[in-house]
Amino acid sequence: MAFPRIGNLAPAFTLTNQSGEKVSLKDFRDKKNVVLYFYPKALTPGCTTQACGIRDSAGDFTKLDTAVLGVSPDPESKLQKFIDKHELNFDLLADEDHKVADKYGCWGLKKFMGREYMGLLRTTFIIDKNGRLRHIIDKVKTKSHHDDVLGWIRENLA
Numbered sequence: 001m002a003f004p005r006i007g008n009l010a011p012a013f014t015l016t017n018q019s020g021e022k023v024s025l026k027d028f029r030d031k032k033n034v035v036l037y038f039y040p041k042a043l044t045p046g047c048t049t050q051a052c053g054i055r056d057s058a059g060d061f062t063k064l065d066t067a068v069l070g071v072s073p074d075p076e077s078k079l080q081k082f083i084d085k086h087e088l089n090f091d092l093l094a095d096e097d098h099k100v101a102d103k104y105g106c107w108g109l110k111k112f113m114g115r116e117y118m119g120l121l122r123t124t125f126i127i128d129k130n131g132r133l134r135h136i137i138d139k140v141k142t143k144s145h146h147d148d149v150l151g152w153i154r155e156n157l158a
Helices: 045-056 058-063 076-086 099-103 145-156
Strands: 014-017 022-024 033-038 066-072 091-094 107-112 115-120 123-128 133-137
Touching (some): 014 076, 045 066, 045 076, 058 066, 123 145, 133 145
Parallel strands (some): 033 066
Antiparallel strands (some): 014 022, 033 123, 107 115, 123 133
16 A cells, blocks of 8 residues: 555545544544654553653644544544543544555555464554645654654644
8 A cells, every 4th residue: 555645635544533523534623733653552651751741741732733633443432541640631543444544555465473364554644734745754762753754743833
């Protein structure tokens, strides 16, 4: 699968969040930016580092009028445990059938310890107030992800 093209409208979606509430990309039209980040598995070390970085930068995202949504193939119940355990302050969305990940081109072949399997490829999409895809980060560094995203938004969309 290929990523959607920068400059095009971001693929529309509706998923459920950790509370079972429906969340759609169009719900964030009042925001200047949306950060849509796909991560492989809740409550794992890398995903926790990434999510906690975003949590700790909530004030910076708010100042930039930017909503953050995390997407994984985990069920709602596991997403709620992730939020509760790490006091996350943004919505996590359940994409159990990976249809949204497919639309965004981030479901694909992974390799781990000599084994190949299909899974979620850690990828971040930055979407502007018009719903257009402005930037893709496909080489995500979990420790600096929040700073990398904030830096790009400040330089290009603030």
